[in-house]
Amino acid sequence: MSETKIMLGNAAIARGAWEAGVKVSAAYPGTPSTEISENIVKYPEVYAEWSPNEKVAAEVAIGASITGSRAMVSMKHVGLNVASDPLYSVSYIGANGGLLFCVADDPGLYSSQNEQDTRLIGRSAHVPVLEPSDSQEAHDFTKLAFDLSEQYDTPVILRTTTRLGHSQGKVVVEDRTEVEDKPYERNMGKNVMMPGSAKGRHVYVEEREKRMAEDANTMPINRVEMGDTEIGFIASGIAYQYVKEVFPNASVLKLGLVYPLPEKLIRDFASKVKRLIIFEELEPFVETYVRSWGIPCEGKELFTLQGEYSANLLRERLLQQPPAAKGAQVPGRPPILCPGCPHRSTFYVLKKLKIHASGDIGCYTLGAVDPLNVVDTTVCMGASISMLHGMEKAKGKDFIRNWVAVIGDSTFMHTGINSLENLAYNRSTATVMILDNSTTGMTGHQDHAATGKTLDGTEVPAISIYKLCKAMNIEHVVEVDAFDIDTLEKVVKEETAREELSVIIVCAPCALLKGQKFPYKVHALPEKCKKCGMCLKPGCPAVKKKADGTIEIDDTLCNGCGLCANLCHFGALEKYEI
Amino acid sequence: METKNIMIVGVGGQGTLLTSRILGGLMADAGYDVKISEVHGMAQRGGSVVTYVRYGEHVAEPIVEEGQADVLIAFERLEAKRYAHFLKKDGVLIVNDERIDPMPVVTGAAVYPEGILEELKGQVTVYAIDAMAEAKALGNQRVFNLIVLGMAARHMDFDKEQWIRVIERTVPPKTIEINTRAFEVGYQRG
Numbered sequence: 098m099s100e101t102k103i104m105l106g107n108a109a110i111a112r113g114a115w116e117a118g119v120k121v122s123a124a125y126p127g128t129p130s131t132e133i134s135e136n137i138v139k140y141p142e143v144y145a146e147w148s149p150n151e152k153v154a155a156e157v158a159i160g161a162s163i164t165g166s167r168a169m170v171s172m173k174h175v176g177l178n179v180a181s182d183p184l185y186s187v188s189y190i191g192a193n194g195g196l197l198f199c200v201a202d203d204p205g206l207y208s209s210q211n212e213q214d215t216r217l218i219g220r221s222a223h224v225p226v227l228e229p230s231d232s233q234e235a236h237d238f239t240k241l242a243f244d245l246s247e248q249y250d251t252p253v254i255l256r257t258t259t260r261l262g263h264s265q266g267k268v269v270v271e272d273r274t275e276v277e278d279k280p281y282e283r284n285m286g287k288n289v290m291m292p293g294s295a296k297g298r299h300v301y302v303e304e305r306e307k308r309m310a311e312d313a314n315t316m317p318i319n320r321v322e323m324g325d326t327e328i329g330f331i332a333s334g335i336a337y338q339y340v341k342e343v344f345p346n347a348s349v350l351k352l353g354l355v356y357p358l359p360e361k362l363i364r365d366f367a368s369k370v371k372r373l374i375i376f377e378e379l380e381p382f383v384e385t386y387v388r389s390w391g392i393p394c395e396g397k398e399l400f401t402l403q404g405e406y407s408a409n410l411l412r413e414r415l416l417q418q419p420p421a422a423k424g425a426q427v428p429g430r431p432p433i434l435c436p437g438c439p440h441r442s443t444f445y446v447l448k449k450l451k452i453h454a455s456g457d458i459g460c461y462t463l464g465a466v467d468p469l470n471v472v473d474t475t476v477c478m479g480a481s482i483s484m485l486h487g488m489e490k491a492k493g494k495d496f497i498r499n500w501v502a503v504i505g506d507s508t509f510m511h512t513g514i515n516s517l518e519n520l521a522y523n524r525s526t527a528t529v530m531i532l533d534n535s536t537t538g539m540t541g542h543q544d545h546a547a548t549g550k551t552l553d554g555t556e557v558p559a560i561s562i563y564k565l566c567k568a569m570n571i572e573h574v575v576e577v578d579a580f581d582i583d584t585l586e587k588v589v590k591e592e593t594a595r596e597e598l599s600v601i602i603v604c605a606p607c608a609l610l611k612g613q614k615f616p617y618k619v620h621a622l623p624e625k626c627k628k629c630g631m632c633l634k635p636g637c638p639a640v641k642k643k644a645d646g647t648i649e650i651d652d653t654l655c656n657g658c659g660l661c662a663n664l665c666h667f668g669a670l671e672k673y674e675i
Numbered sequence: 676m677e678t679k680n681i682m683i684v685g686v687g688g689q690g691t692l693l694t695s696r697i698l699g700g701l702m703a704d705a706g707y708d709v710k711i712s713e714v715h716g717m718a719q720r721g722g723s724v725v726t727y728v729r730y731g732e733h734v735a736e737p738i739v740e741e742g743q744a745d746v747l748i749a750f751e752r753l754e755a756k757r758y759a760h761f762l763k764k765d766g767v768l769i770v771n772d773e774r775i776d777p778m779p780v781v782t783g784a785a786v787y788p789e790g791i792l793e794e795l796k797g798q799v800t801v802y803a804i805d806a807m808a809e810a811k812a813l814g815n816q817r818v819f820n821l822i823v824l825g826m827a828a829r830h831m832d833f834d835k836e837q838w839i840r841v842i843e844r845t846v847p848p849k850t851i852e853i854n855t856r857a858f859e860v861g862y863q864r865g
Contacts, residue, residue: 103699103709128715207714231710231737264737265699265711335737342736409740421742422760427753428785430777432687432722460720468782541715609688636781638721653807653816654775 099271106262109232110171110199110255111136113239117195118276119143119169121161123154125511126540127173128208129259130201134171135543138552142273147543147552150478150511151176155183155198162196162252163288165279167243171199174213175477179512184252185222186290189298191250191305193279195243198224198254204378205405207259208539210458210477212403214379215256219356223302225309226254226356227318228334232266238353241318247279249309250301256355258378260335260405310357318353321366328415329370331363331383331394335406336376342408343416358386367392374399374415378406434463436639437608437615437656439534439579443503444469445635445660446585452499452593454530455488457481457513459505460538460607468636472503479504479512485527486520494526494596501528501593501601506562507537507545514565517600521569526596528589531562532579534607542610566600573599580605580658608656617657617672623647625669632661632670678731680739681831684758685750686775687719690820693846694748695726697824700841701833702730710737723754723777748827750820751775752791762799769827769865770795771806771819802826802865809860818850818857825861835862 104112110133114122122145124134138145148154151172161168172180177200184198200218203209219226227242229235235257242253286294313319324346332340333352340349350366352358367373367387375384375396384396399414400406412418434441444464447454448471456462456472457480465472474484481502489497504513509531520527537543544550549559566574573592577585585603592599606613619639628646639654640661648669650661662670681698683691695711702709707730714724727739744762749755749770762768772792779785795801804826810819821842828838839855846854 101703103703103711105713132715260712260737263713263715265695265709265713266734266737267703267708338735338737345735407738407740408736420740423741424758424760425756427757427788428777428779430686430721430723430753430757431779432720433778435688435720463720467778467784539720541719633781636778638776638778638781641776641781651775 099269101267101269103265104232104236104268105132105265106229106232106235106257107132108136109236109268110239110257112268112270113236114169114197115140115143116271116273117240117243118167118274119243120166120194121158121168122146122171123148123157124171125149125151125154125176126537126543127176127201128540129203129262130171130173130176130199131540131543132262133199134552145552147545149546151180152182155180158196159183159187162192162194163190164194164281166194167276168194169197169199172201173209174200174202174215175209175211176200177215177218179478181218181222184218184224187252188222188224189290189295189302190288192246192252193281195246196252197239197242197246198252199257200254201257201259201262202379203259205259210475212379214382215254216355216382217380219254219256223306224252224254225249225354226256227353228256228355229261229353230334230337230351231261232264232268234353235261236268236270238318249305251305256334258335306357310360313354313357313359314361316354316359319359319362320351321362322349322351323369324348326370328372328374329366330374330376331366331387332376334378336378339406339408339411340376343411352383355383358383360390363387364390364392367394376400376406376411431466432463433636433638434460435608435656436637436654437658439603439605439608440464440532441469441635441637442579442582442605442658442660443530443532443585443603444471446582446589447471447501450586450589452501452589455481455485455500455502457502457504457508459508461503461505461532464503468634478508479516482513482516482529483519485529486516486523486525489525489527497527498593501530501589503530503532505538506531506533506535506547507543509562510545510547510560517566518569520598521571525598528592528599528601530601530603533562533602533604534610536607536610538607538609542607562602571598571600573597574602575599576602576604578605579603580660582660582663608658615657615659616674617659618652618655618675619650619657619659619662619670619672621648621650622669622671625667627667627669631664631666634664635660637661676731678729678734680744681728681746681748682739682744682758682761683726683728683748683750684754685724686754687722687724689750690817691724691726691750694820694824695728697841697845698728700845701837702728704837704841705833707731708734710734712737723757725758746827746830748823750823753777753787755795756788756791759795759799766799767830768795768799768801769823769830770801770803771823772803773805773807802830804861804864806861810857813853813857813860815853818853821854821857822861825858826865828858828862829865
């Protein structure tokens with residue numbers, strides 16, 4: 098039975114996986130991939146979990162695949178860097194039950210620290226890469242990926258982008274097909290990657306890739322849409338939709354399998370068009386291959402390596418049509434910490450004490466910008482702690498006396514644990530602040546091992562971050578309430594001065610977390626206001642200066658944390674119960 | 676028919692995602708091909724957010740580009756100004772008459788522009804409503820977005836019954852009554 102639904106690309110992937118009989122799904126949340134897991138957990142036939150990080154999640158899926166069940170792991174592009182260790186070796190092992198890596202790239206940097214292109218990782222790991230161009234294909238290609246995985250004995254990457262995963266479109270859905278597990282048999286030469294067996298499997302990997310490249314010439318997902326032969330486009334993914342929008346009558350070679358590439362099909366298509374243009378976001382991946390085959394083409398000299406593409410980019414570069422209208426000059430609206438966010442309170446204290454923060458990945462990266470300006474560095478998950486260690490080893494312990502590392506609870510559980518282990522082991526004198534807001538905030542509130550709940554909402558014993566630190570033999574581990582700014586200030590002063598490793602766990606739940614609303618709001622008493630501006634320092638969007646210099650509180654924005662009222666020396670801001 | 680383009684703009688956290696789910700359901704019910712493109716993640720933290728909705732016989736591109744929008748629904752004045760150039764010349768702007776200061780204004784690095792609505796009225800057809808005040812009068816300020824949507828509904832090609840049907844199955848069951856009332860308030864003002 099089939100029916101048509103409007104689905105988010107990520108929901109369509111989850112649906113496709115369910116229909117394909119997937120049994121195990123593991124992931125760590127990361128925009129723009131998070132909704133894959135949030136949707137797949139709704140299907141009772143699938144075991145789905147949040148794992149501590151992408152490497153662990155990938156290994157969970159690999160284990161399931163080796164036993165003969167269909168399994169998947171999903172992540173954002175930078176998550177694949179964390180999971181690339183298992184990826185490169187499971188490429189040699191292949192798949193018993195179909196094995197899918199869903200990897201979401203983020204051209205345009207909507208919520209990421211770089212714009213890397215997953216196709217390049219697929220190539221270097223010798224893993225085929227599929228790329229859908231709308232929700233329907235996200236659904237269909239996911240199903241196909243499991244079949245290809247088993248047919249070619251390989252893991253398969255489904256590469257999406259933010260625009261694909263976060264766009265909704267029509268999807269014809271079907272019922273689930275229960276797929277019988279493949280039998281598990283011990284096979285050392287295939288499943289134990291040590292030099293003797295890996296040598297043999299490397300031969301297989303090369304043969305597999307050549308076979309797949311040959312078969313790619315006739316796969317229906319690589320399709321030629323012959324039209325006007327003045328220009329022929331090669332495109333895949335969302336870029337294909339932009340081509341169809343602007344050049345509905347042009348000839349297009351639409352690639353569904355973007356690695357390995359179908360050389361014969363491309364040669365044949367190129368020979369039939371006067372001008373060959375490769376329209377691909379991010380890296381000149383297809384272009385590099387096409388040029389290496391001696392086929393004249395145009396690509397990055399017309400477009401760009403950076404950001405998202407659009408129909409307008411095509412109109413501008415190929416039709417010389419600039420955008421129809423220009424926008425007005427208006428103040429920007431960058432993302433900010435929410436009203437009532439406990440990180441604001443922490444950063445206020447750090448700023449007051451003129452402390453530098455080695456930062457990490459999460460909402461608290463926003464501590465880098467106006468008006469807080471506390472975070473000096475951000476690289477990747479878990480790096481705050483280990484980078485501070487490197488600073489100390491390079492510059493000496495005095496250099497980091499006015500530094501801390503700041504890392505969220507979820508990021509700490511992801512890879513921060515390893516970094517802290519290193520500090521405990523290698524005689525650090527640093528101060529690490531774990532900003533524990535009881536959730537994975539930035540990606541929209543996912544649980545993790547220290548929150549005491551799993552992906553499906555089951556309550557489990559929470560891992561204690563405090564005890565974890567103590568188990569590393571760290572003597573000074575202090576827990577402080579994020580909104581108790583006097584105590585927080587005292588503790589930060591003490592611990593940064595101390596020439597020993599210490600951990601400050603700053604606790605207060607995310608202001609947006611369900612059931613965590615403060616039972617207060619704040620209102621202003623203008624007659625008491627001295628216009629000193631103290632309450633404006635933390636940069637809460639609910640605290641506003643009126644034309645006469647006195648303060649008003651935006652009642653609809655205020656979350657009642659009371660930070661502004663605590664900072665006012667004149668009683669001009671008052672917390673009241675609601 | 677020619678593809679129709681709708682945009683919803685606002686400040687992260689104002690409920691643009693709920694609004695786009697309602698629009699998507701509405702257009703699918705009517706048998707159109709529809710594509711909706713949203714922003715999740717970091718920008719949802721108080722940043723400028725935009726949702727594109729396109730419907731017609733066949734829709735390729737999921738985003739609306741400059742000068743193409745038939746209807747622009749703005750949940751905040753400054754965001755209306757930021758995206759007004761996406762409207763067609765005969766496009767309609769539905770705007771919630773509310774000011775939310777962006778951080779550069781809070782810190783004094785920039786000034787919130789005055790007279791936004793007056794200026795926009797000289798360029799496109801503008802329907803403005805103080806939806807937050809109306810929502811407070813209804814007893815739940817969170818439904819302000821349904822009031823704005825109700826106003827926009829008057830300028831789109833769907834029956835009120837179609838709207839109500841999709842709202843009823845999209846919002847949380849406990850909030851159906853308040854949300855449909857909010858929609859009605861906007862619809863009457865549209």
